[in-house]
Amino acid sequence: MIHDQQAAVDVGTAYGFTPGSPLEQIARVGPGTPMGEVLRRYWQPVALTDKVTQTPQRVRVLGEDLLLFRDGTGRPGLLYPRCCHRGASLYYGGVEENGIRCCYHGWVFDVEGRCLEQPCEPELGLHRDRVRQPWYPVTERYGLVWAYMGPPERKPVLPRYDVFEELGPGQAVHADDSGFSGGGPAELDFNWVSHWENVMDPFHVPILHARFSGNQFVPEMAIMPEVSFSYLDHGIRSESTRTLPDGRTLRRVTEAVFPNLRVVADPRLSLGACDVLGWVVPVDDENFKIFTLFRSADPDRLSQMRTAFGGKRWAELNDEEHRRMPGDYEAQSSQGRISLHTDDHLTTTDQGVTMLRRMMARVARQVADGGDPPGLVFDEKDELVCVRGGNYIEPLTDDSAEATP
Amino acid sequence: MLTEPFATAVTEHRVSAWGRWGRIVSVPATAPAIIGRLARDFEIVWVSAWGHNAHTALREALGLPDVPWRFLPVQFGKARAVAAYAGDRPWALVHDGLDDEPSESGTVVRVDPRRGLDQVDAEKLVEAVHGLPYREIHRRGSRP
Ligand code: FES
Ligand SMILES: [Fe+2]
Numbered sequence: 161m162i163h164d165q166q167a168a169v170d171v172g173t174a175y176g177f178t179p180g181s182p183l184e185q186i187a188r189v190g191p192g193t194p195m196g197e198v199l200r201r202y203w204q205p206v207a208l209t210d211k212v213t214q215t216p217q218r219v220r221v222l223g224e225d226l227l228l229f230r231d232g233t234g235r236p237g238l239l240y241p242r243c244c245h246r247g248a249s250l251y252y253g254g255v256e257e258n259g260i261r262c263c264y265h266g267w268v269f270d271v272e273g274r275c276l277e278q279p280c281e282p283e284l285g286l287h288r289d290r291v292r293q294p295w296y297p298v299t300e301r302y303g304l305v306w307a308y309m310g311p312p313e314r315k316p317v318l319p320r321y322d323v324f325e326e327l328g329p330g331q332a333v334h335a336d337d338s339g340f341s342g343g344g345p346a347e348l349d350f351n352w353v354s355h356w357e358n359v360m361d362p363f364h365v366p367i368l369h370a371r372f373s374g375n376q377f378v379p380e381m382a383i384m385p386e387v388s389f390s391y392l393d394h395g396i397r398s399e400s401t402r403t404l405p406d407g408r409t410l411r412r413v414t415e416a417v418f419p420n421l422r423v424v425a426d427p428r429l430s431l432g433a434c435d436v437l438g439w440v441v442p443v444d445d446e447n448f449k450i451f452t453l454f455r456s457a458d459p460d461r462l463s464q465m466r467t468a469f470g471g472k473r474w475a476e477l478n479d480e481e482h483r484r485m486p487g488d489y490e491a492q493s494s495q496g497r498i499s500l501h502t503d504d505h506l507t508t509t510d511q512g513v514t515m516l517r518r519m520m521a522r523v524a525r526q527v528a529d530g531g532d533p534p535g536l537v538f539d540e541k542d543e544l545v546c547v548r549g550g551n552y553i554e555p556l557t558d559d560s561a562e563a564t565p
Numbered sequence: 566m567l568t569e570p571f572a573t574a575v576t577e578h579r580v581s582a583w584g585r586w587g588r589i590v591s592v593p594a595t596a597p598a599i600i601g602r603l604a605r606d607f608e609i610v611w612v613s614a615w616g617h618n619a620h621t622a623l624r625e626a627l628g629l630p631d632v633p634w635r636f637l638p639v640q641f642g643k644a645r646a647v648a649a650y651a652g653d654r655p656w657a658l659v660h661d662g663l664d665d666e667p668s669e670s671g672t673v674v675r676v677d678p679r680r681g682l683d684q685v686d687a688e689k690l691v692e693a694v695h696g697l698p699y700r701e702i703h704r705r706g707s708r709p
Contacts, residue, residue: 180641185663508614521663
């Protein structure tokens with residue numbers, strides 16, 4: 161009786177288990193990768209305006225090593241670092257009024273890569289306009305330097321956001337690059353998708369941030385929500401409904417806006433539209449940064465909003481405290497440098513994640529086929545984007561929530 | 566359930582399973598009839614990330630029987646799992662996923678996620694699968 165014998169044997173042991181693999185088409189960000197090409201179709205924040213100076217700095221964005229500086233007239237520039245003459249790095253270059261001078265033979269390039277001077281050549285280079293140092297368009301807004309790393313002929317308009325255009329008395333827009341919402345260090349050392357998917361994972365909140373590690377936000381977050389998920393034109397929305405102890409109903413609306421904008425309602429439940437927006441920007445396949453913009457009269461508002469771990473900040477915890485009070489960083493970084501997505505066992509409460517993965521793969525295919533990804537703005541008159549995420553006590557009246565799969 | 570932009574007529578349903586989450590989904594208007602036809606000749610099993618919730622959630626939208634069909638708890642390598650479940654019986658997998666589902670022993674019917682089951686010709690599929698030989702895995706396995 162073969163069946164009886166088998167039933168007595170242990171099953172599911174780790175013996176012979178072979179780990180799965182990442183979903184490459186959504187995880188990789190380098191040039192030519194499916195999702196890398198999607199990300200390159202949008203303006204991406206690459207640095208805080210304040211940190212871009214006349215000292216050239218190395219930056220790595222979407223797997224590309226680049227050089228960021230500000231010329232003497234104040235214009236930011238983002239250049240490929242290897243000098244087009246004979247390859248010395250412009251990191252050792254010197255910034256001048258109109259560009260950067262390579263240390264080796266003194267060629268000067270402006271912020272758009274035009275060669276202005278070849279000092280060893282007759283008349284400073286009679287044919288210097290025939291070379292171009294590879295460059296990317298950059299622009300500044302809201303305290304961030306944004307770069308467009310996609311095909312030049314498809315360059316969109318850099319959007320404005322209603323929550324940053326309508327300021328209250330004394331308020332200003334502030335920018336942050338300290339990894340806000342990552343729950344860990346400023347530069348996060350794992351694949352960006354593990355963080356990005358977490359935006360559409362409302363069910364980890366009552367567990368990780370409340371029941372498991374003690375209330376990391378406010379006690380109401382321990383209430384298990386009822387969540388409805390929907391596809392939007394520009395991303396995925398979750399709407400978490402909680403019945404508060406006083407009987408009122410709280411709706412927490414969070415959106416993952418393509419391709420990498422977090423519109424996450426304040427986990428401390430301040431009411432109203434979300435005025436803290438975060439861009440999850442891959443450094444490369446295994447590292448990312450989060451650039452956050454917020455509106456406030458208090459420039460320190462964001463640091464006060466950071467996750468508390470038993471009254472301490474993340475960086476102050478020792479290993480044992482990290483183990484006892486894990487937060488987003490511990491959970492997400494422990495999924496792996498790049499998560500092994502095919503080993504996941506997704507459930508219906510993970511469907512925000514499923515929907516996001518599906519949409520990413522669909523959009524990647526669309527872009528590979530020559531189409532445009534969603535949410536691009538090509539006309540300045542459409543540049544204003546309305547932020548719909550937030551915490552609401554009243555039922556949400558919303559015309560943009562499509563009832564789709 | 567279909568993904569926008571739809572390429573066929575749909576009906577909309579608010580679905581859930583045991584509460585906790587909800588979603589408005591669109592299913593092809595033709596889906597209930599197609600599934601009903603397939604169920605006459607096939608043993609239908611779910612191979613979905615919705616797992617045991619799939620039947621409960623979609624019962625009304627698709628006009629499914631009260632007793633849930635079985636589900637296979639896999640999300641990747643679905644064809645392999647179906648083949649293992651089918652054993653020596655002929656089988657077909659209707660697949661709208663983004664990944665490929667290579668198969669040696671059965672039929673994978675690839676459908677556009679914007680059309681879903683609407684793309685399946687039930688009569689043809691029944692006929693095609695009836696035409697497949699029962700596999701001889703047991704006999705083959707016992708050969709020296
Ligand atoms: S319970 Fe979700 S990752 Fe372990
Ligand atoms: Fe979290």
